[in-house]
Amino acid sequence: MKGRRAVMAGVAVIVVALMGAYRGYAAHAGEPAPSPVTAPVTAPVVASSDTAAAARGAKLAAVGDCVSCHTATGGQPLAGGLPLQTPFGVIYSTNITPDDDTGIGRWSLDAFARAMRRGVSSDGHLLYPAFPYPHFTHINDADIGSLYAWLMSRAPISAPTPHNELIFPLGFRPIMAVWNLLYLHTGDEAAPSPSEASDVARGRYLVESLGHCGACHTPLNRLGAERRDRALQGGTIEGWDAPALTDLAARPTPWTQAQLVSYLRTGLASEHGAAAGSMRPVTRMLADASASDVDAISAYLLALPAGARSGPEHAVASPPASAASVPVSTSPRSGANLFAAACASCHAQGAPMSTDGARPPLSLSTAVNADSPRNTVRIILDGIDWHESDSAPFMPSFANTFTDAQIAELANYTRERFTARGSWPSLDADAVAHFRKDGLPR
Ligand code: HEC
Ligand code: HEC
Ligand code: HEC
Structure with a gap:
């Protein structure tokens, strides 16, 4: 209880600081404060020839976990309403079925791309990073198009999103402009480098962008942003430790490519254990991803330099006794x-x-x-x-x-x-x- 209060006090200090920073930002920034896009977005036109793109989008959505986050327990797929617990309160995922009034039925491809890359909703309000747009920002145009085609081919479901329950004053969304300024790194970071093998490059792209593995496997700072200096070195999420992914090949029982692929696609590697907690839904989704993409993710993780060791709180050491x-x-x-x-x-x-x-x-x-x-x-x-x-x-x-x-x-x-x-x-x-x-x- 005491610990929790200390956390909340810390959060309050941060919030006040953010408010101050926001006021300064709004008053002095050369860039204008975020203004709502008032013009209504035009209704999307999805040609039936887009079915190939939609099929690709379905496989990509499995890597991006869209369904597990955007579906409430017992609810309709993609209709939103799943409560996400954060240190700042409860945030509900939204309805991303193509329903005109409660979903994204009226969203253009551009509006969708902006939400995915900049965390801005179609009416201009800023989204919270519980939605992993700091990773999705690196998704390439082709994949954004395929995801869009897939979403627009789903059945529309009318389901209003419940109101968030956030601590004051985080319900004030414009504050996220400051957060974005500090922590949203847009651009081509996940683009392949010429020296990389093609599957490793593809794996890096997927891990950094759609797969958003770092959302759980990277430690967060006190403002809920990933610590870039400790990428994939282990984080704590929803009460579970998400272990470091930087030393998989250097463990006392090293992971092999086949074991990692099996773990990611079936939730079980007979040499390491089973996926539980928040990793379980990830593996359930990856079962539907394209096999070559899961191979690529595994190839990339195993190629990570083993030098990057996790902090003591997440390290997995000492050989298991036979x-x-x-x-x-x-x-x-x-x-x-x-x-x-x-x-x-x-x-x-x-x-x-x-x-x-x-x-x-x-x-x-x-x-x-x-x-x-x-x-x-x-x-x-x-x-x-x-x-x-x-x-x-x-x-x-x-x-x-x-x-x-x-x-x-x-x-x-x-x-x-x-x-x-x-x-x-x-x-x-x-x-x-x-x-x-x-x-x-x-
Ligand atoms: C970790 C959970 C999570 C995952 C994974 C996730 N989302 Fe979301 N998404 C959210 C939350 C929470 C919101 C609402 C954020 C807010 O209200 O500020 C959201 C909002 C959105 C929005 C904006 C909707 C609106 O009305 O403004 C879009 C579009 C979206 N998500 C698409 C996707 C797609 C496509 C994927 C898969 C590639 C995906 N999301 C994966 C949690 C998630
Ligand atoms: C929603 C949070 C979350 C996301 C997103 C996530 N993981 Fe995990 N992951 C976890 C947790 C929690 C565990 C520990 C599960 C356990 O102990 O059973 C874990 C375990 C693992 C393990 C086993 C590690 C070990 O030492 O046993 C691997 C490998 C892994 N994740 C890979 C990935 C990859 C690759 C991605 C991205 C495609 C990813 N994870 C995305 C939460 C997550
Ligand atoms: C009905 C069978 C069953 C019972 C009873 C059970 N477990 Fe498990 N447990 C499993 C399965 C299945 C797994 C997943 C790993 C696997 O398939 O071997 C698991 C996994 C675990 C793991 C994690 C292993 C990993 O994959 O990293 C631990 C730790 C564990 N169990 C401890 C316990 C303890 C302690 C108890 C008693 C309080 C217990 N289990 C009772 C079936 C069971």
């Missing part, structure tokens, strides 16, 4: 009893799950080997959602089954039993309570 050499704790600790009762049916050596479908042993899990206990606690709390038609794994949530103290013991026992790294010294009931609050309200 299953045979792991000392099985014999102490009559309650962690062991809890594990035997609640987890062993799936996670013990030789359990049906480990023999059926070549599931990874917990000794290989990034979460169990990580310096921070966050993701191990998180997965015990949240489990892995069941998703129909999903061939990927399911794990029940234990949030309401165990107390904070029991979860701390379970997580520590899991790490002691499956790695050579011992328990997490910082992990106790208070730490679990903290992780619980950090997650999404369910």
Whole structure:
């Protein structure tokens, strides 16, 4: 609670500073303050010959995650209304079906391109970077056109977007002009360089632009902008750690291209573990992306210079102990009893799950080997959602089954039993309570 208040106080200071900066900006900037585009945008004309572009757009949208963010739980695809929790309050995704009144049915291609590249809505209001336009700004013209053709070929759905619940005065959107001035880097950063192999160049383009991997895998500064000096070195999002992606080839158990492609497309790499938390929907979408694009993303990540190490809070170090050499704790600790009762049916050596479908042993899990206990606690709390038609794994949530103290013991026992790294010294009931609050309200 105390920590949260401190965060809010910090945010308030920042907001006041932004307000001041905005006033100065509006008064003195050579550039005029953002003014609404009042002229109505003309209705789009999508020729039926655009079906090829729409088909390409569908594959690109899978890389861009448009559907998972723009669809409310149980709602119609792309009709918006999904609440996104940010440190600044709740922001709802908008309706991007071609509905004239509540969606983008009246948007021209230019209006769409401006929203994607500059974070400006068709009526001129500035959008919040919970919409990853700081990445989408690098999408090339052809891909913007294909995404547009695809969106315009969807069924229009009438669904007004709920009002945001932001802390004062962030509901005042013009403030984002200052943010954009500081943190929106438009331009051709993701363009291929001549020295790059073509798949690596394509992968870099997708990771930097449409894929917006850095939105979660890069640490944010206090204004919610990505730290460019630590790109892809690991961030924390919705209560989960998104591990560093800069050292995948240099890990104690190095990722191979085939493993990475499998992880990204199916949510499971038998040598590393499964995708949970906010990575799960990403992999569910990537399953529909073009295979060559996922190959390219993997090629790019594995080609990243291994020198860029993550900070200690996200580093994943020390080789996992092989299953045979792991000392099985014999102490009559309650962690062991809890594990035997609640987890062993799936996670013990030789359990049906480990023999059926070549599931990874917990000794290989990034979460169990990580310096921070966050993701191990998180997965015990949240489990892995069941998703129909999903061939990927399911794990029940234990949030309401165990107390904070029991979860701390379970997580520590899991790490002691499956790695050579011992328990997490910082992990106790208070730490679990903290992780619980950090997650999404369910
Ligand atoms: C991480 C979540 C997220 C992802 C991924 C995402 N969006 Fe959005 N998008 C949002 C949010 C939130 C808003 C509303 C922002 C606001 O109101 O300030 C938004 C707004 C928009 C808008 C402006 C709509 C308007 O009425 O002003 C467009 C256009 C849009 N998104 C298109 C896309 C497309 C196309 C993709 C996929 C390539 C995509 N979005 C992916 C969260 C997301
Ligand atoms: C919405 C947030 C989010 C986005 C966007 C996202 N990731 Fe992740 N990613 C995560 C989280 C959280 C984890 C940890 C999941 C877990 O422990 O099961 C993760 C895990 C991973 C891992 C496994 C790393 C390891 O050490 O085990 C890889 C690889 C990965 N992401 C690649 C990507 C790529 C490539 C993209 C862009 C195409 C991407 N991610 C976009 C949140 C995200
Ligand atoms: C119904 C079977 C089931 C039960 C019970 C279960 N799990 Fe899991 N768990 C899974 C599956 C499936 C995965 C995904 C990875 C995989 O397929 O091996 C997973 C993943 C994990 C991971 C992350 C591994 C990774 O991929 O990085 C941890 C940690 C974990 N479980 C701990 C526990 C603990 C602790 C308990 C007991 C409180 C438990 N699990 C109970 C099925 C189960």
